[in-house]
Amino acid sequence: MKTITDFQHKKVLVLGLAKSGVSAALLLHKLGAFVTVNDRKPLNENPEAQHLLEQGIKVICGSHPIELLDEGFEVIVKNPGIPYHNPLVAGAAAKGIPVLTEIELAYLISEAPFIGITGTNGKTTTTTLIHEMFKADKKHAVLAGNIGQVASEVVQNAQPEDYVVIELSSFQLLGINKFQPHIAIITNLYDAHLDYHGTREEYAKAKLNITKNQTENDFLIVNADQPHLMKLAETTKATIIPFSTKSVLEEGACVQDGYITFRGEKIMALAEVALPGAHNLENILASVSAAKLANRTNEAIQAVLATFSGVKHRTQFVREWKGRRFYNDSKATNTLATKSALSAFNQPIILLAGGLDRGNGFDDLIPYMKNVKAAVVFGETADKLAETAGKAGVQEVVKTDTMQEAVRAAYEASAEGDVILLSPACASWDQYKTFEQRGDIFIEAVHTLK
Template identity: 65%
Template sequence: MKQIETYLHKKILVLGLAKSGVTAAALLHKLGAFVTVNDKKSLSENPEAQGLLEQGIKVICGEHPVELLDEGFELIVKNPGIPYQNPIVEGALKKGIPVLTEVELAYQISEAPFIGITGTNGKTTTTTLVFEMLREGKQNPLIAGNIGTVASGVAQEATKDNHIVIELSSFQLMGIDTFKPKIAVITNLYDAHLDYHGTRNEYFNAKANITKNQTEADYFIYNADQQDVLEIAMQSQAALIPFSTKQVLRDGAYINEDWICFNGEKVMSVDEIALPGVHNLENILSAMAAAKLSGVRNEAIQTVLRTFTGVKHRLQYVSDVVDRKFYNDSKATNILATVNALQAFKAPIILLAGGLDRGNEFDELLPYLKNVKALITFGQTSPKIQRVGREAGIKQITSVDNVEKAVPVAFQYSEPGDVILLSPACASWDQYKTFEVRGDIFIEAVHKLK
């Protein structure tokens, strides 16, 4: 960890706790800042805040009082989930107070270079693939970011011999200043999180921040099959490394004659890859490119791709129950992710879907429901998804209260050889705190069937 003096004796507000806020507050305190923490949860219900209080950090809990801005803070480090419409954030920006996320702190103190991965879909799978390839290739990787490990905590332990492989959300990328990954990846871009960003341009601009500080000494791996990503690449100062599942490229990562290739070299046959789903070829190509640029040999890449079957909650194989295969794709919080999941299987599918209603319809699913023999819905969007199911001609459609109740009903509708797939096409927040909780409940319900 670099012992920087950037924040020495500076008055800093950490807005919102959770794991990232706790780590950022403790780090800033260690770096000599005068830290105040503000969290909406009351102190009595907030063990994290109590722990910071014991370290000598000022803690204000129970609300976000705008009057805090009168205390002369020089910087705000906010939880990525707190929107920019928050009165304290809005007020700080009007006063010219910088608002960052802890990813920026991680970059400033890290001795290790970063491999940063973002995109609408495939971030976690790609991040995990890169990490596994670097680990198999003896490159000493560490994993961080939106995948569940706090970046500024990982960076404190990193040395020059490590690589930090970091998954980055648009929320995190909006709060960077100098952050510059050695290798940046955008897997793909589709409309998402518009309730947070307001417009698709704002969302895409946030994603583009991953390459905004890169120079010609860095690499930007990008999806050459998407015009929106191409436009971002054209603005980047980094060395451009395209990937494509649809065209044979002169340079970069691509598929040719059922081989995944990099810069003209055949690396591995597609038939040998263990990870299911055509959509995962995007993740595989971008991960392979990052690994090759990091000096990983083909043998290590091949070993990972022959054995890696997926990340939990991302088209995760759960179990086989009386010749029915169960898959947990709870991370499918948008329609595109569910489309990708449906395209991954040739067997008849019992689809479990539904969740938070963000105001959209689900007609985009229609062309991909041909292989769905039964539809079990739950949550706020249940009526909307059922309507699309009826239009698709699905005969067996029913609504249940929740995911746990959906599993035995799906089993009753199924026959040997069928796939029972949880792929909600919606966020979980109408019924569950996170998509992970929703997926874990599905897994537990499947094991109860046994």
């Protein structure tokens, strides 16, 4: 951990707790800042705040009083989930007070270089693949950010010869100042989080922050199959490394003559890759690019790609039973993600879908449902999805109340050689606390089939 004086004797407000807020507060305290923590949850219901209070850190709980801006804070470190229109955050910006996220702190103290991964889809799979490639090469890498542990905590023990492999959201990237990954990846860019960012342009601008401090000695890996993204990437000072699933590239990563290649070098036969789906091929090409730029061996890359079958809840292979292959894609909380999952398979599909009703329709799924022979629907959107399945010409539609019923109904509608796919196209909050809980219940139901 670097010894820095950036925050010494400065008044810093940590706004919002959760894991990243606690870590940020403790780190700033260690760095000699005068830290105040402000969290909406009342103190008597807030064990994290109570712990910080015991460490000698000032804590204000129960609300976000605007009067805090009168206390002369020089820096605010904000939880990424708190929007910028929050009165405290907007007021700080109006006063010219820097508003950072915990990622900036992690970068400032880290002795290890960063590989940063962002994009609309594929971040977690790409991040995991890169980390696994380092492990297979017996090289240490720290897994941090939205996947893994809180960055500002784990980088404290990172060594100069290590890499920090970190998944980054647009929310986190808005709160950086000096953050400069040696290798940055933008997997793709679609409309998302517009309720937070306001416009597509602002969302894209937040994503492009990942490269704003890069130099010609750094690398930006970017999806060449998205011309709009390539156009945005032209603003970077970094060396652009493109990847494409559709075109042959001399400089970047692509598929040529049945092989995954990087800068013209054959890395591995595509037929030997375990992870299914065109969308996952994008993630694979991005991760191979990062691994090669970080001097990982082809043998390590091959070992991972031959065995890696998916991140949990993201088109995760669960089990083959009586000739049916079961996949858990509970992370698919919108139609865009479900389109990708449906496109991953050429076999007949039994689709399990449904969840929280956000007021949207599902007819944009219809062109992707050509292989869907049966749909099992549930949750608040069951009727909407049943109607969409009917329009798509799906032969059989079954409504169920529980995941256990849905799995049993899906099996009964299937035949040998079919894929049974949970890809809900909806958030989970109508029936489950998280998409992880929904996926875990699916996995359990699949393993208890008799």
